[in-house]
Amino acid sequence: MTTTTPAAVPAQQSSAKTAYKVTGPRVLRSEWAKFWSLRSSWITLAVAVVLLVALGAIASATYSPDVTAPPNGPGSGTQDAVSLALLGVTFASLAVGVLGVLLSAGEYSTGMIRSTLTAVPRRLPVLWSKAAVIGPVALVVSTVGALAAFQLGTLGLHGEKIALTMGDDGVLRSLAGAGVYLGLVAVFGVALGVLLRSSAGAIAVLVGVLLILPGLAQLLPDSLYDNINPYFPSNAGSAVYALHQSSDALSPGAGLAVFAGWVALTLVGSAVRLAKTDA
Numbered sequence: 206m207t208t209t210t211p212a213a214v215p216a217q218q219s220s221a222k223t224a225y226k227v228t229g230p231r232v233l234r235s236e237w238a239k240f241w242s243l244r245s246s247w248i249t250l251a252v253a254v255v256l257l258v259a260l261g262a263i264a265s266a267t268y269s270p271d272v273t274a275p276p277n278g279p280g281s282g283t284q285d286a287v288s289l290a291l292l293g294v295t296f297a298s299l300a301v302g303v304l305g306v307l308l309s310a311g312e313y314s315t316g317m318i319r320s321t322l323t324a325v326p327r328r329l330p331v332l333w334s335k336a337a338v339i340g341p342v343a344l345v346v347s348t349v350g351a352l353a354a355f356q357l358g359t360l361g362l363h364g365e366k367i368a369l370t371m372g373d374d375g376v377l378r379s380l381a382g383a384g385v386y387l388g389l390v391a392v393f394g395v396a397l398g399v400l401l402r403s404s405a406g407a408i409a410v411l412v413g414v415l416l417i418l419p420g421l422a423q424l425l426p427d428s429l430y431d432n433i434n435p436y437f438p439s440n441a442g443s444a445v446y447a448l449h450q451s452s453d454a455l456s457p458g459a460g461l462a463v464f465a466g467w468v469a470l471t472l473v474g475s476a477v478r479l480a481k482t483d484a
Contacts (some may be wrong), residue, residue, distance in 0.1 A: 208332035229330055236334040241340070245307050251343070253348040253387070255300035260293030262352030286362055286369040287379045287448040288357040294383050296444065297350070298390045298415060300441075301343045303395020306407040310336055313354035313402040328479050332399055336392045336472065343391035348384030351446075355380055375448050382446035382457060387462065389442070390415070393468045415439045435460075438467045 232256040240246050247397040268289060309332075325331050350360045355376070369376055378388055397407040431461060434440060435455045445461025454465060 225323055229328070229334070232325055232330045233325065233334045233337060235324075240308060240338050242308075243311075245311075246304065247335075249300055249304040249307070250346055252348060253297040253304070253343075254353075255293075256300060257293040257297040257350035257383075258354045259358065260296065261351075262357040262361065264289040264292040265358030268362060268365065268367070270365065270367075285367050285448050286358060287355065287376060287446075289362070289367075290358040291351060291379070291383050291446055293354065294351075294443075295439075296389065297414070298387055298442075299346065299393040299412065301347065301387050301478045302394040302411045302415070303408055304343070305339050305396075306350075306398040306404055306411060306417060308339055309398030310404040310407050311394045311398070313398075314404055316399050328451040329476055332395070332472070332476055332479055335399075339395055340388045340392045344384045344388030347387035348381055350378040350388070351383040378457065379446045379448045382461070385461065386442045386445045389464060389468050393438075393471060396468065396471040396475040399479055400471060436463055438464055441467070448460040 217322060265286070268284070275419060312321060321331055322328055355371075359370070372379060394407070394411055397410055398404065401410065402405045415438060419434065419440055422434060422437065424431075435444070435453060439461035441455055441460045444455040445457050447454070447457070447462065454460075456481065
């Protein structure tokens with residue numbers, strides 16, 4: 206009589222299944238590797254930092270006390286060291302937003318999204334992982350760029366009345382707020398890319414929402430425009446990093462809540478489409 210060990214095969218099968226199980230951390234590591242393997246990630250991040258630092262430093266170096274800032278936007282209409290240092294945030298927001306779009310919609314353009322969703326059939330972890338990768342990366346890189354822009358700006362503003370230091374009230378909050386805003390813009394780009402599944406279309410919507418929509422809204426009656434203007438995504442986001450707010454602008458906390466709400470709403474829409482429709 207011979208004896209067998211039938212439990213050995215199921216144990217091996219169980220071990221194999223455990224080794225290749227799709228989990229959130231593994232999807233996150235995959236998206237992390239995918240992000241840094243793309244040349245566009247390095248180039249676009251570099252462009253964002255260069256725009257942020259260079260424009261801020263140039264604005265500070267060419268500052269003239271006889272020139273005042275336009276009254277539009279979240280600021281009080283007067284220039285300060287922080288507003289000059291963060292002059293490049295608008296242009297940097299386009300760079301990180303485009304990077305978010307390319308990270309998500311780029312897979313639809315190349316057809317790679319089919320392989321991604323085959324490997325991760327539950328789908329939604331892919332979206333959350335892309336957002337979790339690009340958001341913190343853009344936040345850290347942008348915050349470093351904002352700090353560098355401010356430090357370089359202090360050289361150009363030496364002796365001027367508007368000169369500030371890191372220890373002055375609100376300065377660190379504003380510089381960190383710029384990083385938070387740009388991090389959320391990057392996540393907004395990811396959500397738009399998944400929602401629209403077209404790089405060109407998502408970039409067009411990104412530019413329209415952040416830059417064109419507030420300008421077009423000026424065609425509305427003044428009473429209506431004054432009520433809704435602070436709640437546009439870019440205006441709410443600008444309030445997050447403005448050192449001084451005008452009377453009709455949101456506070457930094459309220460601005461962050463409103464802009465984060467826009468991003469969350471777009472993420473929900475992209476999640477629904479990703480889960481319900483084929484790639």
